[in-house]
Amino acid sequence: MKPYQVKIARSAGNGAPTEVGTFEVVLEERMTVLDALFNIQRTQDDSLSFRCACRVGMCGTCAMYINSVPRLACKTQVSRLNSSTVTIGPLPNLPVIKDLVVSLEPFFEQWKKIKPALHSPTRDSKELACIPATSRYARETPQKRDCITCGICYGACGIKSSSAEYLGPAAINKAFLRLMDPRDTATEERLEVINNERAGVWRCHAQFNCTAACPKNIDLTDTIMRLKRAMLFPSGLKKA
Amino acid sequence: MPHSSPLPIDTLDADILIIGAGGAGLLAALHVHETDPKLKIVVAVKGLLGQSGCTRMVQGGYNAVLNPSDSLERHFTDTIKGGAYINNQELAWMLVAESPKRIVELENKAGCIFDRNPDGTIHQKAFAGQSFDRTVHKGDLTGIEIMSNLRDYMLETDIRILQECRGLDLLTNDGKVGGALLLNIRTGRLSTVRAKATLLATGGGATMYRISSPSLEKSGDGMAMARRAGAGFVDMEMLQFHPTGLLVGTSVATGGLLEEGLRGAGAHLYNGLGERFMERYDPKLERATRDVVARSSYLEIVAGRGSPNGGVYIDGSHLGEEFLLRNFPGMVERCADYGFDLVHDRVEVSPSAHFQMGGITIDLACRSSLDGLFAAGEDAGGVHGANRLGGNGVADSIVFGGVAGDSMTDYVMGRELPTISAAQITALSQHWTRPLAAARGERPFGLREELEDVMWDRVGVVRNGADLESALDTLAALRERAQQAATAGPAASNPAWNALMDVLNLCDIGQMVAQSALVRTESRGAHYRLDYASPDPSWLKNIFLTPNDDGDLDVHFEPVKFTRLAPPSSI
Numbered sequence: 001m002k003p004y005q006v007k008i009a010r011s012a013g014n015g016a017p018t019e020v021g022t023f024e025v026v027l028e029e030r031m032t033v034l035d036a037l038f039n040i041q042r043t044q045d046d047s048l049s050f051r052c053a054c055r056v057g058m059c060g061t062c063a064m065y066i067n068s069v070p071r072l073a074c075k076t077q078v079s080r081l082n083s084s085t086v087t088i089g090p091l092p093n094l095p096v097i098k099d100l101v102v103s104l105e106p107f108f109e110q111w112k113k114i115k116p117a118l119h120s121p122t123r124d125s126k127e128l129a130c131i132p133a134t135s136r137y138a139r140e141t142p143q144k145r146d147c148i149t150c151g152i153c154y155g156a157c158g159i160k161s162s163s164a165e166y167l168g169p170a171a172i173n174k175a176f177l178r179l180m181d182p183r184d185t186a187t188e189e190r191l192e193v194i195n196n197e198r199a200g201v202w203r204c205h206a207q208f209n210c211t212a213a214c215p216k217n218i219d220l221t222d223t224i225m226r227l228k229r230a231m232l233f234p235s236g237l238k239k240a
Numbered sequence: 241m242p243h244s245s246p247l248p249i250d251t252l253d254a255d256i257l258i259i260g261a262g263g264a265g266l267l268a269a270l271h272v273h274e275t276d277p278k279l280k281i282v283v284a285v286k287g288l289l290g291q292s293g294c295t296r297m298v299q300g301g302y303n304a305v306l307n308p309s310d311s312l313e314r315h316f317t318d319t320i321k322g323g324a325y326i327n328n329q330e331l332a333w334m335l336v337a338e339s340p341k342r343i344v345e346l347e348n349k350a351g352c353i354f355d356r357n358p359d360g361t362i363h364q365k366a367f368a369g370q371s372f373d374r375t376v377h378k379g380d381l382t383g384i385e386i387m388s389n390l391r392d393y394m395l396e397t398d399i400r401i402l403q404e405c406r407g408l409d410l411l412t413n414d415g416k417v418g419g420a421l422l423l424n425i426r427t428g429r430l431s432t433v434r435a436k437a438t439l440l441a442t443g444g445g446a447t448m449y450r451i452s453s454p455s456l457e458k459s460g461d462g463m464a465m466a467r468r469a470g471a472g473f474v475d476m477e478m479l480q481f482h483p484t485g486l487l488v489g490t491s492v493a494t495g496g497l498l499e500e501g502l503r504g505a506g507a508h509l510y511n512g513l514g515e516r517f518m519e520r521y522d523p524k525l526e527r528a529t530r531d532v533v534a535r536s537s538y539l540e541i542v543a544g545r546g547s548p549n550g551g552v553y554i555d556g557s558h559l560g561e562e563f564l565l566r567n568f569p570g571m572v573e574r575c576a577d578y579g580f581d582l583v584h585d586r587v588e589v590s591p592s593a594h595f596q597m598g599g600i601t602i603d604l605a606c607r608s609s610l611d612g613l614f615a616a617g618e619d620a621g622g623v624h625g626a627n628r629l630g631g632n633g634v635a636d637s638i639v640f641g642g643v644a645g646d647s648m649t650d651y652v653m654g655r656e657l658p659t660i661s662a663a664q665i666t667a668l669s670q671h672w673t674r675p676l677a678a679a680r681g682e683r684p685f686g687l688r689e690e691l692e693d694v695m696w697d698r699v700g701v702v703r704n705g706a707d708l709e710s711a712l713d714t715l716a717a718l719r720e721r722a723q724q725a726a727t728a729g730p731a732a733s734n735p736a737w738n739a740l741m742d743v744l745n746l747c748d749i750g751q752m753v754a755q756s757a758l759v760r761t762e763s764r765g766a767h768y769r770l771d772y773a774s775p776d777p778s779w780l781k782n783i784f785l786t787p788n789d790d791g792d793l794d795v796h797f798e799p800v801k802f803t804r805l806a807p808p809s810s811i
Contacts, residue, residue, distance in 0.1 A: 059455065074577075117393050117395065145353075
């Protein structure tokens with residue numbers, strides 16, 4: 001089979017990439033970008049640094065910039081890229097530690113601002129909350145709860161690229177989930193954060209980059225739009 | 241030339257050090273923090289917080305008795321039967337008795353919400369080997385719900401989290417454990433954490449097999465550290481193969497699982513001839529326990545009745561598109577990622593090394609044989625006996641993580657920080673940094689492949705005495721070579737160096753698995769010997785391994801104590 005050319009942004013020491021490494025990898029059937037990286041690391045350059053844990057789309061640690069789109073390396077089949085060259089860089093909008101490894105710290109700093117933990121007066125209850133399968137929470141949140149905090153939406157967001165303060169789509173999505181959570185009572189605090197004019201939902205211009213890039217197919221733009229409506233028409237967040 | 245000056249070493253003191261941050265590690269942290277928020281907790285996680293380890297990868301769910309028509313006795317009996325009667329029955333009882341309470345904690349304290357029935361009660365689904373539908377879940381990606389919420393809980397506490405930080409070895413003094421030497425994988429800095437109590441919760445080493453399901457960063461670090469420190473182990477031969485790991489050619493995705501709920505819901509297995517082969521092996525067909533289904537598949541494959549890529553087929557197409565998309569969207573998506581169509585087609589699967597039932601010997605307070613050292617989750621042995629039921633794994637992590645947290649909270653009360661040995665720290669840091677300065681030597685990746693091959697071929701689904709003996713020789717030689725390997729380069733972000741450390745740890749565990757497997761001259765649960773193909777009632781015993789001063793293992797047996805349920809005479 002013909003070899004693919006794989007171009008990878010490399011850091012000389014630690015820190016942001018300073019050069020592009022070019023490798024040739026023979027495509028095997030069903031090979032993912034992650035497989036190509038392991039192949040290079042094991043047979044050509046064992047200093048190549050990237051993150052990977054579960055390798056089946058659950059841990060969210062192999063997010064990177066592949067042929068100009070942020071994607072999970074483990075869920076990207078090389079053959080589906082329709083290009084004989086694969087160009088890989090670190091996820092945008094985050095500081096690079098080495099090669100394809102970025103620091104998620106800014107992402108989680110934003111995440112923490114929306115108070116991701118449950119704040120509930122029933123936290124010491126011995127009973128499970130009654131949440132009918134027909135309730136809004138049960139019907140409307142399951143897919144939005146599949147977020148794997150890979151940071152892809154953060155890397156894809158046009159606003160995020162120019163605003164250090166913007167919360168970013170994933171953190172707003174988490175805020176939405178807690179706001180919808182029938183047990184949670186920290187509503188006012190979270191609304192204040194997401195209503196902040198420099199950091200909150202109003203920064204979103206609905207370019208849909210996050211939604212298009214999300215590897216879990218979460219409609220993040222929908223989440224943000226719902227929260228904008230809820231700011232104007234507070235009944236929109238009724239937890240029923 | 242030996243590396244004469246080890247890396248700079250940071251020092252940190254804590255009441256409690258937790259190594260590993262899957263379900264067990266984070267539940268332990270939660271329990272300590274809930275009981276006494278003033279205690280200083282340090283959690284070291286090999287990857288990113290909440291995104292490392294196997295609890296994250298849980299698909300199907302979590303077994304708990306929540307329905308009035310179910311009972312703890314039934315869950316217990318299923319667990320003991322599933323474990324072929326060599327479980328530690330008191331640990332197994334603790335699992336089933338605590339499991340329902342922990343579901344409440346996961347929801348009310350950590351913030352999870354599992355799937356519900358129309359009336360608002362929790363939904364429970366069918367899993368193999370169970371007499372009642374008792375598996376709690378969130379769709380078919382339950383682990384993401386659990387770990388994301390536990391992570392979010394941690395983020396709003398002052399618990400110190402050391403991310404991308406691996407345990408190298410335990411610090412010991414007079415047989416007492418007083419913390420550990422850690423390596424920050426990204427910065428390359430070593431640190432010693434001195435702690436009054438240390439918990440091992442890193443997960444097991446099923447990744448030492450050619451086809452395996454766990455998260456790739458796992459390498460049984462906890463068990464390996466415990467062995468080197470001299471802790472005792474139980475039933476190390478018991479390693480579970482999950483029946484349905486995906487076959488994706490040479491991709492690292494190979495071995496990734498299709499969840500058990502598919503078989504629970506009625507999916508069929510076919511061999512390469514199109515026969516529904518489970519009819520030959522077990523009246524429960526595809527809903528037999530994992531050990532039976534995995535072994536049956538393996539026997540079909542080695543008999544030449546496998547699929548073209550050396551597996552069998554799972555077929556759920558008769559369940560219908562609407563049903564599969566509603567109940568197994570994650571599995572449909574996973575198949576599609578690699579170009580397979582679970583909705584309309586058969587998909588090739590293989591037994592995949594999955595979970596270690598054996599592990600560090602613990603008591604009901606998660607105490608190991610070493611003072612100051614605790615173990616929970618997959619690191620510990622005895623709960624599941626010879627085979628673990630699907631849905632009991634995450635329950636184990638969550639239950640015993642909590643038990644360890646409570647137990648350590650009690651243990652540290654009124655204790656002083658331990659004394660640690662500067663000489664030991666220097667020796668350990670020289671030992672671990674040696675490969676960075678080694679100019680010549682083997683690279684680790686070939687060693688890892690050889691290790692995976694010997695484990696799969698000779699210590700795998702079907703075993704025999706001659707193979708096990710030769711495997712022990714090969715493993716010893718591999719370990720020797722790994723000790724001489726070279727990974728010259730920086731300490732920061734050095735993938736080869738980390739790969740070598742993984743190989744060394746897996747060699748230490750693999751040897752225990754092989755040695756224990758050689759000792760057990762019968763077939764029971766996940767342990768199947770062609771030369772002793774039946775269960776032998778005289779083997780209703782546990783096999784204990786204790787590391788001695790020479791680095792070898794002393795073996796002794798003890799009859800299982802049937803404190804709650806005696807086996808039928810035929811077992």
